[in-house]
Amino acid sequence: MFWKFDLHTTSHIDTLLEKEDVTLTEVMDEEDVLQECKAQNHKLVDFLVRPQCMVDLVTYITQEPSDDVEEKIKYKYPNISCELLTSDVGQINDRLGEDESLLMKLYGFLQRDSPLNPLLASFFSKVLSILIGRKPEQIVEFLRKREDFVDLMIKHIGTSAIMDLLLRMLTCIEPQQLRQDVLNWLNEEKVIQRLVDMVQPSQDEDRHSNASQSLCEIIRLSRDQMFQVQGCSEPDPLLATLEKQETVEQLLSNIFDKEKNDSAIVSVIQILLTLFETRRPAFEGHLEICPPGMSHPSFSVNQSILEAVRPRLKDFHQLLLEPPKKNIMKTTWGMLDPPVGNTRLSVVRLVASLLQTNTHIINMELINLNTLGVILDMYFNYIWNNFLHIQVEICTAMILAMPPAQSENPEINRDQDQEPVRESHLIKHLFQKCQFIQRILDAWSSNEKEQGEGGRRRGYMGHLTRIANSIVHNSDKGPNGAKIQQLISEDDKERWEAFTSGQLADTNKRNTVDLVSLIQTPVTRCQNVCKVHRVFTLEIEANIALFEACCKEKIQQFEDAGSDEEDIWDEKDITFAPEAQRCPRSSGSTDSEESTDSEEEDVKRDPFEPNNASSDDRMEETPWVSTHQCSLKVSFATVPYRNKHLTSYSLITVIMLSLCDVPVSDQWPRDEAAQPANSPGRKAGGSDAEETITTETVTNGSMKETVSLTVDASDNTPYPFPPVTNPSLTTQPFTSQCMWN
Known part of the structure; x- marks a missing residue:
């Protein structure tokens, strides 16, 4: 056009x-x-x-x-x-x-x-x-x-x-x-x-x-x-x-053979981390590796990169001990002298990436330098640096979950005819040299003591909880489970078992949120609700037909014509065919007597005739247009087509909330002439003598909707229906274990 x-x-x-x-x-x-x-x-x-x-x-x-x-x-x-x-x-x-x-x-x-x-x-x-x-x-x-x-x-x-x-x-x-x-x-x-x-x-x-x-x-x-x-x-x-x-x-010579420069060191480490990113093998000389928790056989890292990095591990270790000079940092909880700094944090990330390669020669070099011990010291000293904590958690999780490196020789434990236990030097170093279990238990006790004296919970406690859970999980189901159990000394075993069954279990319970309980509806209530027929004022199909008839009469086909053709926008008298003036009511209705009378009256009168302003059950004089049809055997009062509030969707949301026993506010406008919510109402038609009908009139903006509920007499508790102003919340499907009538 x-x-x-x-x-x-x-x-x-x-x-x-x-x-x-x-x-x-x-x-x-x-x-x-x-x-x-x-x-x-x-x-x-x-x-x-x-x-x-x-x-x-x-x-x-x-x-x-x-x-x-x-x-x-x-x-x-x-x-x-x-x-x-x-x-x-x-x-x-x-x-x-x-x-x-x-x-x-x-x-x-x-x-x-x-x-x-x-x-x-x-x-x-x-x-x-x-x-x-x-x-x-x-x-x-x-x-x-x-x-x-x-x-x-x-x-x-x-x-x-x-x-x-x-x-x-x-x-x-x-x-x-x-x-x-x-x-x-x-x-x-x-x-x-x-x-x-x-x-x-x-x-x-x-x-x-x-x-x-x-x-x-x-x-x-x-x-x-x-x-x-x-x-x-x-x-x-x-x-x-x-x-x-x-x-x-x-690259490594640029940062280690010259003066220490924080920006240059971080940039070089970023390049190394990218080179260590696992990928599919493409050339000869690549070492097959697999990140923890993955079984993909086609990941590899170039062996030449590891050969270049290995002699420089002592220099990276020294950066953890003596990073580039940093000024004292003032924080909200105290002074950091020195702060962790971007250099040391990047070195810890590099160590985590090197551990992922699970290369024997790299692992042994880290053990000899005691790099893991220095990283754990930083973890417990910088109690509020979660960037550091997550990297340390990654390091310990990989050590616990990875199988021993390929070049490591298995050791046979012949005591009591046990199965062969393959030696993992990293785990042995972590539990013996670094005193992993003792440090976790001491840090946990120290934190509880401080909290008991009114202090704040330490910032690493969430990560410490995950580390402890990782130990428990891998000792039971991990590839190094037998070795982990063997490395927990007799002195620590009793204390560790008491900790895992007591404090750790309590913490895990507190951290677990039962999301199902927030939306679960009791079965008995579902059975009662499933008997309910929720019926609202009808005229959906009738009003759709009237609106479409109006459109067909108003909008004409455009045909090629000269400038003398009749103006298509001139107002003309509109006449409707008899079938357009009166349309059949929607089948399957179980509306109340009041709504039935209202329907008959609406169908008889001209759809474009001005409404009676004194009637509480009428709306402003606009053509009626249906906004929603529901397959749940629920019908709604139609709303004016220029009304932006999707009241039907709002009522669906309220019904769903009420079915799930979600507490909702009862502060919403009601029709003063409406029946009390707890009135027994009229007996519902049907074979179930226990059902009664409760009606409410909901006022939402410029319109009112009459809500008729058929409620089981054994649980005749009216549901509140507050107005829901966000119809987008109702676009998600509602799932229940019951079938709607």
């Missing part, structure tokens, strides 16, 4: 472009210039691809605005220029991607001195990114001819938009062979080694962060691409370079 009558308006841009001396800024000042460009307005696109306009657009996004321009409009034209150039219009992409002079002007932005304007850098990156996606062959060929491209990208890696551009080159280039050529080219340009050189103390934090993030994303993107592309015979050269032992050794 909208297009038939040609009601759309012509853009002012078309009129503006008819001027001979129109300028680019005048066009860019138009409010709908972007919409018209994306809609590929021919006049506008032809104007924008003019040589001078393209030069001006590129200039706006690569040149600093004048300082005398008002700040709020300083970047107005650069922003609009970027949006026009990235509107993904074929003519604009062709002109920009195939014109080397325009590309050189765009490329000149990279040749500026650091730091780049971050906003202009984002415009530049966005424009070049869309060209990479739409004109990959031309753009790759152009960039490969620029010998300083990789140097400039690394130089400006501290600008996030340039980092994003580098990653875009790895993900948005198609076809696959072209992407492989780009990877080989970047690898030949030693982009990985250059990024690694950025993560060292001599560089600033922005370069540390962006170089580290770039390397992490290269690892993830390369692995994902490997999984997605089937039949890819060539490995990713950038990933292969990153996983080389010498590359990892260079």
